[in-house]
Amino acid sequence: MALPHLLLLAFSLLFAVATPIRDITDVCSSQIKDFQHRNSTGLHLELHHPRSPCSPAPVPADLPFTAVLTHDDARISSLAARLAKTPSARATSLDAGLADSLASVPLSPGASVGVGNYVTRMGLGTPATQYVMVVDTGSSLTWLQCSPCIVSCHRQSGPMFNPKSSSTYASVGCSAQQCSDLPSATLNPSACSSSNVCIYQASYGDSSFSVGYLSKDTVSFGSTSLPNFYYGCGQDNEGLFGRSAGLIGLARNKLSLLYQLAPSLGYSFTYCLPSSSSSGYLSLGSYNPGQYSYTPMVSSSLDDSLYFIKLSGMTVAGSPLSVSSSAYSSLPTIIDSGTVITRLPTSVYSALSKAVAAAMKGTSRTSAYSILDTCFKGQASRVSAPAVTMSFAGGAVLKLSAKNLLVDVDDSTTCLAFAPARSAAIIGNTQQQTFSVVYDVKSSRIGFAAGGCS
Numbered sequence: 001m002a003l004p005h006l007l008l009l010a011f012s013l014l015f016a017v018a019t020p021i022r023d024i025t026d027v028c029s030s031q032i033k034d035f036q037h038r039n040s041t042g043l044h045l046e047l048h049h050p051r052s053p054c055s056p057a058p059v060p061a062d063l064p065f066t067a068v069l070t071h072d073d074a075r076i077s078s079l080a081a082r083l084a085k086t087p088s089a090r091a092t093s094l095d096a097g098l099a100d101s102l103a104s105v106p107l108s109p110g111a112s113v114g115v116g117n118y119v120t121r122m123g124l125g126t127p128a129t130q131y132v133m134v135v136d137t138g139s140s141l142t143w144l145q146c147s148p149c150i151v152s153c154h155r156q157s158g159p160m161f162n163p164k165s166s167s168t169y170a171s172v173g174c175s176a177q178q179c180s181d182l183p184s185a186t187l188n189p190s191a192c193s194s195s196n197v198c199i200y201q202a203s204y205g206d207s208s209f210s211v212g213y214l215s216k217d218t219v220s221f222g223s224t225s226l227p228n229f230y231y232g233c234g235q236d237n238e239g240l241f242g243r244s245a246g247l248i249g250l251a252r253n254k255l256s257l258l259y260q261l262a263p264s265l266g267y268s269f270t271y272c273l274p275s276s277s278s279s280g281y282l283s284l285g286s287y288n289p290g291q292y293s294y295t296p297m298v299s300s301s302l303d304d305s306l307y308f309i310k311l312s313g314m315t316v317a318g319s320p321l322s323v324s325s326s327a328y329s330s331l332p333t334i335i336d337s338g339t340v341i342t343r344l345p346t347s348v349y350s351a352l353s354k355a356v357a358a359a360m361k362g363t364s365r366t367s368a369y370s371i372l373d374t375c376f377k378g379q380a381s382r383v384s385a386p387a388v389t390m391s392f393a394g395g396a397v398l399k400l401s402a403k404n405l406l407v408d409v410d411d412s413t414t415c416l417a418f419a420p421a422r423s424a425a426i427i428g429n430t431q432q433q434t435f436s437v438v439y440d441v442k443s444s445r446i447g448f449a450a451g452g453c454s
């Protein structure tokens, strides 16, 4: 075992002991018990904002917003690397033990999984224990930190999953179909341990990754359970933020939670990402189709597991931006739950920035903040922001509130929560907050409805 890893482990242990139990404030007391509810329409889970004090695994409250933006940029880079088909973890040829092999994973601790991702709970094992998990539409494999953490685990909220204490746990052999399916789910090669257990490598850019044993066990949400759920039992986990135990993948791939639950719940899910300390939801199963406006999922040869859609126009205070209509689709566009700031094709971004600044003439401009260059004095809830809409092919529209448009970067500054895109445009979560967003994979469409949560 490498020395830095040992130090890290010692450090985490120290912290686990030294960290005082967080006071549950009045704001959160009604939400301590996350609901996990199954009824005729499907499975309903509670979602928390990553920086909400009510989250069961909040990102540290003193994390400066520049750090959030840095991690957001790392997420963009990893999505871009996916599209360019350049895996961000190095392929390793593993045939010794996991511990030996992991010494060759050339990554240093980072921290980007979960800075922008919303959080829920998932039960695993028999008897079931609940784990705090980040929810990610931009990746497929579900994994969590797993005892004995051969190389490294971060401190997490609640106990670590211990395969030995679950009577239904089994590791997955190298010849299993699910082991062959791993590369399409993680975009990294799988490997095989000396005891013939399949090893996965999931990586997220900015040196965040999880490596461990492909496993199966009973997954449960409230009283609903599913045996033989395939997931990763992480023995080397770097960059998991907050105190989550792991990640739930919701992308379009056989190994994602969506696909594994689909035989009983169907190929669709709906979420509402809350903007604040109140809670939102993630529902797997059917939905009420009448309340949404839809845009088709676009298939892309770049990556068939991410959710591509087509942005078709934007207005500011009722006027279309002064760009050609082809500018909106000059880059492939992904809708993503874990990216904080929406990235637009450069010409669209510039036109938006100009139009918003013009509409906010009465508000003092202030200097750029990290990647955000259109900033104003004040807070999003206080300034008078123009009405902005984002339209998508087929007629779906997001009518952005001031809080979907602007993000408060400190106590006295608010910035346009958009930035220029590099290789792909991304519809990020600031813009999706409070809308119900349905991902109907079966009908190949994404729908938006206002007023899903607060």
Ligand SMILES: *[C@@H]1O[C@H](CO)[C@@H](O)[C@H](O)[C@H]1NC(C)=O
Binding pocket: 037, 038, 039, 040, 041, 042, 044
């Ligand atoms: C199912 O549960 C969800 C979440 O609690 C609720 O919003 C929905 O109305 C319920 N549907 C039915 C048909 O009971």
